[in-house]
Each structure stands twice: as C-alpha cells, then as structure tokens.
Amino acid sequence: MKNRNFVNLNINPCKCCMPMGASTAFKGIESTMVLLHGSQGCSTYIRRHMAGHYNEPIDIASSSLNEKETVHGGAANLKKGLKNILRLYNPKMIGISTTCLAETIGEDIQRLIIEFKEEEPQYKEVSFVPVSTPGYGGTNYEGYYFTIREIVKNIAKDTTPIDSINLIAGSLTPADVRKVKEMMDLFAIKYTIVPDISKTLDAPFTTEYKKLSSEGTKLSEIEKMAGASATIEMGMLVADHLSPGKYLEDQFGIPLYRCPLPIGLENTDKFVSILRKISGKEMPQSLMEDRGRMLDGMIDSHKYNAEGRAAIFGEPDTVYAASKLCLENGIRPLVIATGTRAGKLKELLEEDLKKVDENCMVIDDTDLQTIQKYVRELNINVLIGSSEGKFITEKDGVPLVRIGFPIHDRVGAQRKTYSGYEGSMRFLDEITNTLLDQKYGHYRENMYEKYYKKA
Secondary structure, three states, X not given: OOOOOOOOXXXXXXXXXXXXXXXXXXXXXXXXXXXXXXXXXXXXXXXXXXXXXXXXXXXXXXXXXXXXXXXXXXXXXXXXXXXXXXXHHOOOEEEEEEOHHHHHOOOOHHHHHHHHHHXXXXXXXXXXXXXXXXXXXXXXXXXXXXXHHHHHHHHOOOOOOXXXXXXXXXXXXXXXXXXXXXXXXXXXXXXXXXXXXXXXXXXXXXXXXXXXXXXXXXXXXXXXXXXXXEEEEEOOOOOHHHOHHHHHHHHHOOOEEEEOOOOOHHHHHHXXXXXXXXXXXXXXXXXXXXXXXXXXXXXXXXXXHOOOEEEEEEOHHHHHHHHHHHHOOOOEEEEEEEOOOOOHHXXXXXXXXXXXXXXXXXXXXXXXXXXXXXXXXXXXXXXXXOHHHHHHHHHHXXXXXXXXXOOOOOOOHHHOOOOXXXXXXXXXXXXXXXXXXXXXXXXXXXXXXXXXXXX
C-alpha cells in the first residue's frame, strides 16, 4: 500500500501468522492436540506466544521438517508425528496445520491424512482435521476463521433439526466467552459455541495435570451443528470463503446472523437484538440494568474522553469494535490500523467517521513502524492494541491500553472482560483513566513547554 515503506518489508508486524490463529481455534475443542507440519521453530514460536498470553501450558507438536524433508517431502515425518501424538496424548481430535515450509514444497496435506487413516485403521474413531495455513497466506485472523470453517466442514454432518443455535465466537478472551455464554443463558437459548476457550485457555487450578483438556466444544455438539436453527457469527470483516457461518448457510440452509464483537454500547445492542429475535424474549432485567450503568458511566467520563486522540491497532474485528467504543464516547480514533488486508473496515466506519472533526486514517495491511509514524505526526495521546505497541510507548511516551493478542508484558490477559455492557464499561474506564493519568502525570511539564520554554 502507498503509506508503507518502499521496501516490501514489515517492521514490527501488526499481525501474527495463520498457524497462530489455527492453533487458537483448535485449542477451543475438547481433547484436541495440534500438530504443525513444518519446521520445529514454528511450533516453538506459537507455544511461546500462547503460553505467555494465556498463562497456561500449551502443547503443540511438530513434524520437524529439515533439509532432507525439504527436498524429499515430509510425509514420513508427519505420519510419525501423528503416531507419537496418538500414543502419548490419546486425543479425540488432531488438528494438522501447515506452515510456510510445508506449503512451499507442495505437501498435499489432505492426501497424506487420507493415507494415514488407511494405513492405521485402528485410529478410525479419532477425528483428523487438516488445514492449509501458510504464514504467507494471511494472518492469524484468517487462520482462525478458516480453521473453524474446516472443523465444521469435517465434523458437522448430522442434519437432524435441533432446538439449538450455533455461535461462532470471534477474537474473544476466555473471560469474554464466559460473558457471552452468560448473556445467552439469560435468554434461555440452547447453543453450541465454537471454539469455546473459556476453560481450555483459562483453566481453574487443579492438583492433577492433564495433557489435554476435556473442556471446550464437544465434538458431538459440533456434529449436530448442521441441524441448528440459526448461526450467529461474530465478525463483520470475515470473507465469505473463510466464514463458518456462510458455509453452514450455503450447505445446510441455516440462517446466518452476523454481528460485531459485543464491545461498546451499539455493538452490544446489536448482539442483544439478535438474541431477542431468536429467542422471542425481551431483554432481561439484569441486562437492562447493566446497560443503564454503562450509559451512566459514559456520562461520567465524557468530559475527559473529549481530549482523547487514539491510535487503535490489531485484528480487524477488535479494531472495529474498539473504534466504535471510542467514537460513541467522544475519543477521536485518528489512526485505525490492522495488519490484515481488510478494505471493508473503512467502509464500515465511514458514516461514524464523518462525525469526527478531524480526518481519521483507516489503514489495513500495515505495520507498527507505519503506525508509529502517524502517532508522532498526529499528536496521539493513547494507544489501544496488543503488547506489540509497547515499543511505541518506550520510544515516544504514549501510553498503551492493552486489548487483543498477544499481551506478553502484563499478567491476566485471559481474565479480562471487554464484552457486554459491563465489560465495555470496564474497558472504557481503563481508557479514560489512562488519559487522566497521561494528563496529570505530565501536567507541569506540558505547561512549562507551552508557556515558558519557548519564551
């Protein structure tokens, strides 16, 4: 894109790779092990990122391709890795995610899995889900949704009508997933949520260590998704060819409702409106009270938020939701950026941005070096995004409010709630208090710079 540096190079990427998103999706399914078909460094990188963010033990296997396999193919390594996983972990499902190396040498992952199942019939009860996810094929955002689609495509076969809906969870924290489930329970809706990371990536303490979690979405529930009465998909920027909800609609005629992540007043209202329509019930009293408290909190903080000049970055749907929250609270999102190709982001925000008295930049397929450039030029006073933005904080002194993935330099990312009225208000309070801290922490210095130093 024209706003990037002249070299085809990301400097401080504003994204992670496709296998990262694939691994996150697989980790939300019961008794599932992930194997990356590629070099060993890929699995190490992903384990490190996920363990640091979720503060949970993360096991990800590797087919450990090296120079020999690069020339002659990695079929033998893959099959050996699958056997080791089956022997050591006894999983119900194995998610096989390809990497740059495997895709570059032309590994036919679908054929290799068919071969393995024919050669090892004793594992016929185990589900194998191969997913083509080269790092250069997209970001963790595309990898996440494409993997959910492939899980559904491989397992959802039972078309018997059931009194239940499907919920495709977006890029949420485990605490957010718990909040969303709580909201659906208030409407007495039966549902299957995919993936359900609420306990797999934020598990209670136990004295006994288990290699694989029995929590997460049950495979038996995924099998019945083809007969659900409706699908709610959280994600306004998901391309149709990546969308699990679109697949279920096209293949089985299941009505699809798309909504943004329920972060912010308007976005949460949209999610609640869908729940009301599906259930035929009015908003429960407890939710009405949460909404009222959020409105009250927005009134409390609006006079401080008017001074906010934000740069928001991360995954497309997280950026969209955070931008909407800022816009409805008087914070100017002057830089709205994602490392994913998401041209629709500007279109979705177009009407809201017309109300801002300054020009707001919406940039996709970008990096943090480019974002840092605009942070300096536009006098940004708050960053909203993942820990990757801490380098801008270190160099330019602009505080960072953390949301998204990864968050490595703080504890408790998996326990933070951003969704629903209550979570949105907590998130807004964090942004407002950061602005207040920035203002009063540098008040004397700023006054000196403004009125005395120049004189």
